[in-house]
Amino acid sequence: xxxxxxxxxxxxxxxxxxxxxxxxxxxxxxxxxxxxxxxxxxxxxxxxxxxxxxxxxxxxxxxxxxxxxxxxxxxxxxxxxxxxxxxxxxxxxxxxxxxxxxxxxxxxxxxxxxxxxxxxxxxxxxxxxxxxxxxxxxxxxxxxxxxxxxxxxxxxxxxxxxxxxxxxxxxxxxxxxxxxxxxxxxxxxxxxxxxxxxxxxxxx
Numbered sequence: 001x002x003x004x005x006x007x008x009x010x011x012x013x014x015x016x017x018x019x020x021x022x023x024x025x026x027x028x029x030x031x032x033x034x035x036x037x038x039x040x041x042x043x044x045x046x047x048x049x050x051x052x053x054x055x056x057x058x059x060x061x062x063x064x065x066x067x068x069x070x071x072x073x074x075x076x077x078x079x080x081x082x083x084x085x086x087x088x089x090x091x092x093x094x095x096x097x098x099x100x101x102x103x104x105x106x107x108x109x110x111x112x113x114x115x116x117x118x119x120x121x122x123x124x125x126x127x128x129x130x131x132x133x134x135x136x137x138x139x140x141x142x143x144x145x146x147x148x149x150x151x152x153x154x155x156x157x158x159x160x161x162x163x164x165x166x167x168x169x170x171x172x173x174x175x176x177x178x179x180x181x182x183x184x185x186x187x188x189x190x191x192x193x194x195x196x197x198x199x200x201x202x203x204x
Contacts, residue, residue, distance in 0.1 A: 020044065027052055031059045042066065050074050050103060057100075064100070071099035079106050 019037075023030070023044040033041060033056070045053060045067060053071070057064050075082045082102065089096055 016040070030056060033060050033063070045070055050078075050107075068099050071103050075099050075103045075106065078103075079110075082106065 020043050024047045
């Protein structure tokens with residue numbers, strides 16, 4: 001027979017404690033309270049989350065008369081700004097509220113605010129991506145212009161080439177001069193070198 005260790009006291013757990021432990025351990029599965037004694041319900045509901053408490057109230061609407069204090073605790077724990085509202089209600093400066101409704105109203109407001117923030121972030125991200133795409137296209141195709149127009153660099157090259165060609169044409173002799181070889185100092189020298197020497201005119 002096993003003997004208890006020294007320093008440990010033997011005790012019998014009451015049936016109530018066993019029931020409460022079982023209810024707390026399985027509160028996520030509970031819907032209908034059924035034959036659960038009423039004196040065990042408050043201790044079990046005190047361990048519920050907002051979703052669990054809402055589900056149990058849905059299937060057992062008669063307990064809503066006893067759960068407002070639980071909703072108040074859930075409200076002030078999750079939304080600390082509501083603690084001031086609770087103080088005003090206690091002082092009588094503000095009319096009482098239904099804390100269940102207050103909780104879900106605050107939750108909807110928080111979710112809507114989060115959705116708005118997420119939408120702004122998505123819009124900003126899309127705008128940044130569009131700007132990046134536009135810059136990538138501009139860098140990849142620097143010389144492309146709509147309607148087949150040439151770029152400024154190409155037009156400058158064409159203008160420089162036209163000026164060079166015009167300057168070269170100015171330096172060239174006219175076509176008639178090229179054919180007869182009678183224009184310019186070089187042609188005159190060449191004609192003199194190629195023609196036979198002539199004697200000076202005879203003086204009388």
